[in-house]
Amino acid sequence: MIRFYQAVFFGLLLTINLHGQASVRFQLSPPQVEIDSFLFFAEAKVKMYLDYPQTIIRFTTNGQPVDSNSTIYQRPLRVSQSTNLRVKAYHPHLIASEEVGLELRQLPRAEKLMEIHSLPSPDQRYPGQGLQSLSDAKKGPVNFSKEPHSWLGWQVDTLVLFLEFEEALFLRQLSFSVLEHQPSWIFSPCKIIVSFEGTTVGSWEIGDAEQTSMVSAQFLEVPLQEQDYQKLKVTIIPAVLPPGHPGQGEVAWIFMDEIIPQIKR
């Protein structure tokens, strides 16, 4: 009897192993998400698609992870407020895709809000479209080498930005759109300090950052003491490349393409 069960056991192992070699389960690619503008004043239009038969795309707009009960995408979305969008593709016979997360930001108003100066100037290899493009309400693509170049880059020990508003604004927060691609030595800064007339009015510091080879764009939010501001000084401290990184110990690059003042209404 023991021999019978032994035979069943080893037979199962062999058959499953052979079948596993014969058929590998593949994963769907992340859905494509087209947004007419990540930064918008009135509304943004969002289109999602993945060209593979029998694929279903699900999404959330509250920043919660997508699961098999989330809303099914059927037609383009119209977004009229800042939204944390998460999207995932499903298929009956394939592994579900990785989730895609995107932030859409509603801007306070259309007209130009501020002048920007930096010390030092952006690296000549990554000048973007100039410092004033940090307030042009246009997001750069995650493929930062794609022309026209949208990202401004610095590799310095300390970056200082001077923001001067056209008129005093009652602010509650500054948002900085930064890029991260660790294999290219581009990391989110580790600290941002905002000061007004020599006094710190807001700060942000990074928590534990996971190691990743993915490229991502994200907003860093720095809450401020809520009051009127005509000028602000922003001091940005870059990350240091961590142990295990090929450039370990070197200063990481800062890549930025937008600064958004959040006005308190």
Add this chain to the structure above:
Amino acid sequence: MDRRKFLGLSVSGLLTKTWLDWTNDEELIIGHGDYRYTVDVNWGALNPHFFPVKDCHEMVIDQSGRIILLTNHTRNNLLIYDRSGKLLEAWGKDYPGAHGLSLQEQGGTDFLYLTDTVRHEVIKTDLKGRVIMRLPAPVETKYYDKPEEYLPTETAIARNGDIFVADGYGKQYILHYNAMGQLLNIFGGKGTAPHQFSNAHGIAVDNRHGGEEKLLITARQQNALKVFDRQGNYQETISLPGAYICRPVIHQKQIYLATIWSGEGKANSGFISILDEHNHLVSAPGGSAPRYFDGQLQKMHQALQVFKHPHDVCIDSDENIYVAQWNSGATYPIKLTRV
């Protein structure tokens, strides 16, 4: 075999088949139209302790039908397989920047042309690795001041033995040598004009339509193939939006291209592109279905994660495709079998 063992194996087979049918694991077929394929991700797998790879950059097929893989791992820069994936030979320790690999039969003998971005040169060898000729960085010209500026990614060999070299990671020039290694012409360069390139990663000689040979040159960051005559005069652009293509590989009337990234150029977003004799995209294994609107190809994207970063393809006589990948975790080539 005794009766109990026989009964045990039979029961296990029946149980397993029932379970597998219930889980409905169908074999995946990728591609579109007449160009569809099954996928064997383990075709080229070897023991990495004995035959390691880093990036699998390019592949060619010799007269005997052997598949030759070029990797930048200096334990064995060249790995030679038969069509079943069995390793036949391994050699090459001197090419740390091994990137481009072309093959041409000359007088009944196959020769290989390697580019090396660390050595800054092109090297011609026989199939045993014996060096026949070297084409160093053209620092004697006004185009280059030092060898480090020259990072050749690809060669293409014309019918008469002339050699075209694409400096795809350097200054984006195309260099034209005769078969003896004498420099005849330099054209192209970095820029956005039609005759210039952003990442001239690959080059091929196109003689599909008879008459004078043309050159197909990749402009990868521009998602395009550019067509030139042999004298370096620009003729037209074949736009492939969303497709970051590597070198064009011509087989019969079709062009096959490993497409290393897609969409916005994110990591792990590659697929394969297949163009017909009219240079229209007709299939994209691993990618979205090719669609034309008003004569314009719609932007392509990856649909399935079959590939990470396909860097080259080679096509056998049965029109199966072998795919070499860059930055894919030191994986070996994949085989796509045409159905």
